[in-house]
Amino acid sequence: MPEFFNVKPPRCALEGLLSRLKIDTRSELVPTTEALGRVTTGDIISSEQLPAFPRSSMDGYSVRAKDTFGATESLPAYLEVSGEVLMGASPEVRVRPGYAAIAYTGGLLGEGADAVVMIEHTNRVNDKTVEIVRPVAPGENVIQQGEDIGTRDTVLKKGHQIRPQDIGALMALGITEIAVAARPRVAIVSTGDELVSPEMTPSPGQIRDINTYTIAAAVTQAGGVPVPIGLVQDDYDAQREAALTGLTNSDILVFSAGSSVSSRDMTAQVLDAIGKPGILTHGIAHKPGKPTVIALIDNKPAFGLPGNPVSAFVVFGILVRPTIHSLMGYKMPLRSSTVVARLSRNVSSMTGREDHVPVNLYEQDDVLIAEPVFGKSNLIYTLVRSEGVVVVPLDSGGLYSGDEVTVTLY
Amino acid sequence: MPEFFNVKPPRCALEGLLSRLKIDTRSELVPTTEALGRVTTGDIISSEQLPAFPRSSMDGYSVRAKDTFGATESLPAYLEVSGEVLMGASPEVRVRPGYAAIAYTGGLLGEGADAVVMIEHTNRVNDKTVEIVRPVAPGENVIQQGEDIGTRDTVLKKGHQIRPQDIGALMALGITEIAVAARPRVAIVSTGDELVSPEMTPSPGQIRDINTYTIAAAVTQAGGVPVPIGLVQDDYDAQREAALTGLTNSDILVFSAGSSVSSRDMTAQVLDAIGKPGILTHGIAHKPGKPTVIALIDNKPAFGLPGNPVSAFVVFGILVRPTIHSLMGYKMPLRSSTVVARLSRNVSSMTGREDHVPVNLYEQDDVLIAEPVFGKSNLIYTLVRSEGVVVVPLDSGGLYSGDEVTVTLY
Secondary structure: OOOOOOOEOHHHHHHHHHHHOOOOOOEEEEEHHHOOOOEEOOOEEOOOOEOOOOEEOOOEEEEOHHHHOOOOOOOOEEEEEEEEOOOOOOOOOEOOOOEEEEEOOOOEOOEOOOEEEEHHHEEEOOOOEEEEOOOOOOOOOEEOOOOOEOOOOEEEOOOOEOOHHHHHHHHHOOOOEEEEEOOOEEEEEEEOOOEEOOOOOOOOOOEEOOHHHHHHHHHHHHOOEEEEEEEEOOOHHHHHHHHHHHHHHOOEEEEEOOOOOOOOOOHHHHHHHOOOEEEEEEOEOEEOOOOOEEEEEOOEEEEEEOOOHHHHHHHHHHHHHHHHHHHOOOOOOOOOOEEEEEEOOOEEOOOOOEEEEEEEEEEEOOEEEEEEOOOOOOOHHHHHOOOEEEEEOOOOOEEOOOOEEEEEEO | OOOOOOOEOHHHHHHHHHHHOOOOOOEEEEEHHHOOOOEEOOOEEOOOOEOOOOEEOOOEEEEOHHHHOOOOOOOOEEEEEEEEOOOOOOOOOEOOOOEEEEEOOOOEOOEOOOEEEEHHHEEEOOOOEEEEOOOOOOOOOEEOOOOOEOOOOEEEOOOOEOOHHHHHHHHHOOOOEEEEEOOOEEEEEEEOOOEEOOOOOOOOOOEEOOHHHHHHHHHHHHOOEEEEEEEEOOOHHHHHHHHHHHHHHOOEEEEEOOOOOOOOOOHHHHHHHOOOEEEEEEOEOEEOOOOOEEEEEOOEEEEEEOOOHHHHHHHHHHHHHHHHHHHOOOOOOOOOOEEEEEEOOOEEOOOOOEEEEEEEEEEEOOEEEEEEOOOOOOOHHHHHOOOEEEEEOOOOOEEOOOOEEEEEEO
C-alpha cells in the first residue's frame, strides 16, 4: 500500500513553491474609479500638493493672528470686515492689519491673513465690524499648503490593494488612471469518473461537480479570474490534455481529486510529466487536505487538491489564495476577517499536523463563543453551516473548552 | 449663530430611520455561479438529499460488518473479493456474507455491504482473497444517504450572503439559479461651488471632487450600485433638481457637503422640501461627522453627509452602509474584518460622543499594536495612511495606552 512519506507543514510547502517561483507581475492601466480591490504594481507618486492652497478648516473670519492676541469675552478685539472669500473663487479680498474677511470651511483665507477665528468665537457688531472674543495662534484653523500630501510624496506603495478612500485620494490629485496587477488567471480542472455537471440528474454512483464552482468563486474572491476547463475522467491522457490546455491559457493550474496515492490517483503523475521541475510536494501536514500535490511547471504553479470539496476549499485557502496574491505582488498584511472568541468545547488534534476546525459564532453574556460544527468534516454542508475556522497549530495536541481562539471568518 | 440642538447617538439615528422605512426588497433570479456576495431573498430548500446514496469515505473494501467482528493482526478475517465498484457506476457487485468488494472514496458500496474497511487495515492475499486485520462497526467509513443534507432541509436562510462554499453546495443539489436581492441603487450628489472634476486642473480656491468617488467605491463594496449624479453648485434650485433626479432613479440618495447649519448649507432644506416625512435627524453625536442629515423621502432614505471627505466616508460606514444592507434584507451578523490590538497611546474623547480614531497596526513582541494616525483628522490622507479604525464609545471619556481595543479594518 503506497503512503505519504514526506508530508510537509503547509507553510513550508507554500514557501518551497514561492521561493522557486520567478514572479513577473503583469501590469495594466485601469481608470482609478474601477480600481477597487486591485493591487498597485509600482509606487504612486504625487506630482502636486494637497491642499494646493492654505484652506480654512472652519467657518469664521480669516485674520492676522497678531490682531487677536489678548482678545477675551470681556475685552474683545474689534476688526473691520474687508469682505468675504467666496467658495471656489480666487482671494480678491485683502486682510490688512486690523481687518478680517469672512472665511468658509474648505475655502481660501483673505490675502495677508494667517489664521481663522471660528464663527462661534465672534459676534458681528454691524455690517462693517466683527468682535473677536478669543485669540488665535498663527496657522490656527488653517490647513497649510501640502499638509495633506506634498509634491513627490508617495501616495500609495507598490503592492497596495485599493480601498474606497484610496480612490478618492487619488482623484483629489488628478490621478485618474493607475497601473495595477493583471488578475491572475486560474485554470480549474475537476477530475473523476463519478462527476456530472450540476444541470444533470446523477445516476446511481454519480455525483454533481462541486469543486469547479467553489474554487471558481474563491478565485474571484482572491482577485483572480477563474478559467474552468471542465470535467475530466480518470484517464491519464485526458488529464494530461486538460492540464496542458489549462496551462496555456492561465497563470495557475488547479486540479481537484486524484491527488492521493492510490492507483486511481494520477494528478501527481500528470503534473510531474508536463514540465520542469514538476512535483515539489506531495502530502501536507494538514487536516483536512493531507493528499495535496504542489508542482511548478515551467514557472507556473500547479496544485492537485483533494477531491473532497471541504478539503479542496480549505487547501485552496492555505495554498492557492496566497499564490494568487503573490503573483499580483500583494504586499499588505493579510489581517482581514478574524475575530477572537472562546471555544465552547475541547477539540482534539495531533501534534505535527495543522487542523482546520469549522465553527459557528454566537454571543453569550457579551462573550463571543466559537462552537465547533458537528458532522463529519468532509461534508460540504459543514462549511455552509459554519461562519469561520479555528486553526489548531502544528505543535498542539488540541484546544480546550474556554480557550481564547482566533476565528478566521469565511 | 445657528447650532445643533438635538444631536443623536449614531445608533439611535440609524434605528430611527430604519424603523420608519417600509422595506420591500426587490428580488431577481441569477445563476448560482454569479451569486457570490449577493443576498438571498427567501429560504432555499433542498428537493434532494446529499449524498443521494451511501458513499464510502475511504479507499478499501465494502463488507458486511458482522464478517469482520473479532478480526485482529494475529487472527485476521478472510473474505472473498466479489469484485470492484467502479467510480460513477451502478453497484453491480453483490457482497454476500463472507464477501468483500473493492470500494473507492466517494463511491458506492457493494450491494448488501454496510461498512467499509480502510485499505490500510487489509492485506490482499491473492486475486480472490483479502485479509481483514481490524473489525468495523456497521456504518463505519460510510456517509449515509442524506447525511450531508436531507430532502426539504433548509439549505440557506433568507438574508444570507453567498460565499464560495455556498455556491458549491447549491450546485451539488442541482440548484443552478437562485433568487437574490437586487442591488440597491444609490444616487450620489457632490455639492459645492469650489468643486471641479478630477480631470481638471483646479484654479486657486477650487479643489477636485473626492466624495463622489470614495462614496461610489464604498457603495460598490457594500453591495449597491453607485449612480453618480455629478457636481452641483451651492444653489437651492440646482440642488433640488439634483435630489429629484437622484431619487427618481435610485433607492437611496446621498448628498455630500452643505449638511451643516450655516447660510451656505442647504442640504437639510432641500431634503425636507421634496417629500414626506422629510428630515428625521440633523446632527449626530459622532466625531467626525456631527453635521449629518438623515431624511426619509416618500419611503426612500436620503443622507446629507458632511463635505469633508473623511467625515463623509466615516458617516457612510455608520449610516449608509447598514441602510444598503437593510434594503437587501441582509441578516448575517456583521462580524467581518476586526482585529484585537493594544493601543499605543492615550486617546481623549468626550462623553456623549462616539469618536472614530484611524489607526495603523504593527506587531511588537508578538502583540498587535494599534497606533493612532497623526495628522488632522479631516485630511483624506489620514485615511489612506491608516489600516482601520478604533471607536471610542459614547459613554467613554477616552482610551488609555495599553487598552485592548477592537480595530475595524478598512
